[in-house]
Amino acid sequence: MKAFLKKTAIFGLTVLAYFSATSVYNYTIDPYGIFGNRREFKGIRPNEHSLKTNHVLQNPNRFNSFLFSNSKGGVLHVNQLNTAASTWYNMTYSLGTPEEFYKSLLLFLENDVQVDNIILAMDEGVIYERASAHENDASRKFVNLQEDKIQWEFLFLPISIKKIMGTDLDKKHIEHDIYTDGNYYANNAYETDCKLHENLEILDIPDAAPTRPLDFSSQIEILKKIKLLCEQRGIKLTFLVHPNSYDNYISSTERRIQFGYLLDVLENNGFELFRPYGAKLLGVSPCYWLDKHHYTKNIGDVILSEYAQQWMNRAIRQ
Template sequence: MKQYVKRLIFITGVFLLILMGYNYVVDDYGLFRGDYSTPKLGTPEHYVKMKFLLQNPQKYNAFCFGPSRVGSIDLTRIHNGYTYYNMTYAAGVPYEWLNDMKQLIAGGVEIRQILLGVDNVSYWGDPKVNEKNFLRRSYKEYDWAQYVLLLLQKPSIVSAKTKGTVFDIYDTGRPFHYITEQEIEKDPEKYANNLLYVTTRGSGNRMDEAMQEIQEIKELADENGIELIVFINPMSKVNYLEIDLNEFNEFKRRLARITGYYDFSGLNEIAIDNHNYYDTAHYRPNVGDKIIDRIFGMEDSPLPRGFGVWVTKDNVEEHIRDLENELNSY
């Protein structure tokens, strides 16, 4: 029996060493060698971006925080003297953005402006769940567990060459979906008519915690002379219609008590046209351009009606009524 156990331990050990060696050499997620020049199926964006920024505290002074949706926002289109970095990462929530801001400030980053892209994920997403996911963990110095988790991952059978994304970690911070864009260009109508369904409807509810965290983000920005610009992300009609809109409207009411914001959600022209989306959860760069145009007043032509409405505590009820009327007439 002892011999059997020893043999089992030996075989398991050899298997783990082979697995870890393979993952280190192949480096599917770019963590070990820091090479993000080729397409990857994913990368621990939150971790590697914070590490990069803290190692280069003078490189950027303006940031866009938000979940993966804001990855399609091209901040290089803004010409106001600031140097922008897109801090998008999967399932990002206010708790994480608040801690990132504190960490960046403590690390010597002089932040002038923050763009904050919120949506329904902001109040149901759980940062504790993110910490258990090796691709979503936050940055901690000497975090050996992050590397061990990656070394022990089961190798993917999907090829990054056909499904991967290029993560521009060392420049803009954006993910570039070149392969998907090429697929769309081949037959835009087919792609739009068969848009991949990705839900953003969650079962959790951190509304109170999220509002407190956004309040603290606002206070931290004010204390440090940081201009805070908040906006609600555009949503496809599928995602918009599947969520609890009463809950979403309550989020909008409470957000308006903290700060004014631009609301890009609703059943506007952008939402109902599948050509504007990679999947039902993620808008494409042409939509990101319209967000920048609206916020920074750079639009050359009129934007879609109801897209990017400026909302404050004084007009939030009127705005919600307009959205409800829009929904009823859809």
């Protein structure tokens, strides 16, 4: 009996020590930024969905124009569009979906945030990514930080050695801004003057066997909700289609074909789409692509320039 009690006590103390260490680590290191103890995120991705939403709600008069996108939109430095009348914030977060964007927009409006302009950026994730998949994902689930309560679930997440060690800041990494403009800043990713000796290759979409379109009713429904809400609130809305790389198209041809079908359906339903580079694909090179999925700020600047010159006045004055 004594031996059993001793083993039980040792086990209990071990468990207690583990959870104590875990809670101290998560609160002190604060890898997701939920406890407010970390405000810089160099090479580490916080829970942007929660932090950015909370930042806007805490500063309801600071911004009135927003970009909603998945991580591809991080290098669209929309603060470059700021004017005397418009102050932009980049609401990009990893794997963000239109359903989540709609809820964030509703939350802003319900809390008296002035919203004048919206850019909603899309890629094939509109079809294949589900907001429900983020409910148990610490880096993506939405936590209402306006509520005055301890986020216990974040205290007892497993310890990450990678997050303790940090990122080698001498190598390529992304700095995630939360508290200024919401942008992504790519460091050590490409040469500053790379455009002088790297040409952007613009390619045709290769031929592929046709496939049966999916049912896009749920995607169209949520995009219509966003469009209607903007119409009702007098918000200028632009639907941006992210450019795609040739390498990504080849590696996920079926998904890209389905996304093309969705865009056709949207246009047939009266959606006006901002499609920089049209239906072309872009060749991958370090100057223009961080990886085959994410373009660099060099492409982002071209997109924003075209938006400012041609689309800002054409965007739907809802």
